[in-house]
Amino acid sequence: MRITLSFAATADGFLDDRSDRRLMISTPEDWEAVLRLRARCDAILVGAGTLRRDNPALLLRDPEVRARRAAAGLRPDLTKVTVTRSGRVDPSMRFFTEGDADRYIFSEAKIDGVEGIAEVISSDGSITPAFIVTELERRGIRHLLVEGGAETLRMFLDAGLADVVRRAVNPHLRLGPEKGGAQFRFEPPQGAACTVEHLGGMEVTTCLLHPDTAAEDLRRLDEAVREGFRCTPCASCYRVGAVIVLPDGRAFRGYTHETSPTHHAEQEAVRKALDAGADLRGAAIYSSMEPCSQRSSEPESCSQLILRQGFARVVFACYEPACFVRCQGARMLREAGVDVRVYPELAGRVLEANAHLKG
Ligand SMILES: NC(=O)c1ccc[n+]([C@@H]2O[C@H](COP(=O)([O-])OP(=O)(O)OC[C@H]3O[C@@H](n4cnc5c(N)ncnc54)[C@H](OP(=O)(O)O)[C@@H]3O)[C@@H](O)[C@H]2O)c1
Structure with a gap:
């Protein structure tokens, strides 16, 4: 998922003042640009603090954009998302009452009165950005816009889960x-690619925190998907392929059950890399399916193996379906700081390779 953080600040780094009314920091030209940015995203997230203080509707305003979304079979407005520990959100808020959108509340507490208008998503532990991203991605969100407030922006930035900051x-x-009032300071880290423009008196800095690797990711992931077709179908396993790419460009491949009836594709590829003397720290692993998070036939899961070997990136096409267990691989890897990328455009072929497991 691509994650963009966007906020407007005063010259001294405040997102708001302490008065009762809502402070407008943006100029009309900047606000128009923010609405255009929203139109390029799938979902918009603000913390519950912002819902209570500003009561924003979080809508798309351009009728053409809304009509285009509707014609593509989407709800006309972006999916709205909020996050709360206390559960202090009220169904009369504009978040719930305005627009035609899917709505998700990540909450540690029970919330009454939102049945039928929002899905409440809870976690077995605390709610982390990695959990939010993984659950939204499972629901088809590919570009998330985080619009504040301060605590929420900080949470995504500190977790290393922001791709772009505006x-x-x-x-x-x-x-x-x-x-x-709320304060949030962002200084571009070294190596970030930043551009600055002036919009109606505002100074707008857009920083790319991670390079766009989509083209290379898709090429390598396609190899992994093809590798998965080499596995003989069986009733108790997914047919998965994996490709490891080292920082020096060397690559190692593997597929499910290649050398052992208990080995997953990731294990097969790791074994070949280690046999060749490779150091896997900082390497990338491309797997056609989400790495598993629990195993009964092996001492560790593929996610544990990936963490133990020090991989920096995991790229996959398809979240593990809930045929056997509820996989938590993506969340677990993200929470450990691994850069996890998902490309559902290749998921159809992974499901095709696993059609034998249907039903
Ligand atoms: N200028 C701008 O661009 C802009 C944009 C948006 C907002 N703002 C301003 O920002 C201010 C609000 O900022 P804020 O930092 O006070 O609030 P916030 O970031 O909007 O929301 C913080 C709240 O989100 C929930 N939350 C955050 N992390 C969580 C986690 N990991 N798990 C569960 N819940 C979590 C908690 O809700 P509970 O308290 O319910 O537990 C927390 O109190 C307002 O003044 C608003 O006007 C400015």
Whole structure:
């Protein structure tokens, strides 16, 4: 999933003031640009603090964009998402009452009165950005826009899960510590590719925190998917292929049950790489399916193996279907700081390879 953080700040780094009314930091030109950015995303997320303070509707305003989405079989508005520990969200908020959108609430508490208008998603532990991203991705979200507030932006940034940060600063607005409310400062890290533009008096910096690797990812993932077809179909396993790519460009391949009836594709590829003397720290593994998170026939799961070997990236096409167990591989890897990328455009072929397991 691609994750964009977007916010508007005063010259001294505040997202809001302490008054009762909603502070507009953006100029009309900048606000128009934010609406255009929304139109390129699938879902929009704000923290419950922002819902309570600003009561935003989080809609797409352009009728053409809404009509285009509807024609493509989507709800006209972006999927709306919020996150709360306390459960203090009210069904009368505009988040719930305005627009035609799917709505998800990630909540640690029970929430009454939202049945039929929103899905409440809870976790067996605390709600982490990795959990949010994984659950949204499972529901088909490919581009998430996080619009604040401060705690929520910080949470995604600190977890290393932001791909792009859009910071719009109004240089004419200063609040000072007495009037200033929520504060969020973002300084582009070294190596980020940033552009600056001026929009109606706002200084807008857009930083690409991770290079776009989609073309190479798809090429390698396609190899992994083809590798999966080499496995003989059996009733108790998925046919999966894996390709490991080392930082020096060397590659190792494997598929389910290639040398042992208990081996998964990732294990087969790792074994070949280790036999060749490779150091897997910092390497990428492309697997046609989400690496497993629990095993009964082997001492460790593929996700544990990937973490133990120090892989930096995991790329896969298809979340593991719930045929055998509820897989938590993607979440587990993301929570450990691994860069996990999913390309569902190749998932159809993975399901085709596994058609023998249908029903
Ligand atoms: N200028 C801008 O671009 C912009 C954009 C958006 C918002 N804002 C401003 O930002 C301010 C709000 O910022 P904020 O930092 O106070 O609030 P926030 O980030 O909007 O929301 C924080 C709340 O989100 C929930 N939350 C955060 N992380 C969570 C986690 N890991 N698990 C479960 N729940 C989690 C908690 O809700 P509970 O308290 O319910 O447990 C927490 O109190 C407002 O003043 C708003 O106007 C400005």
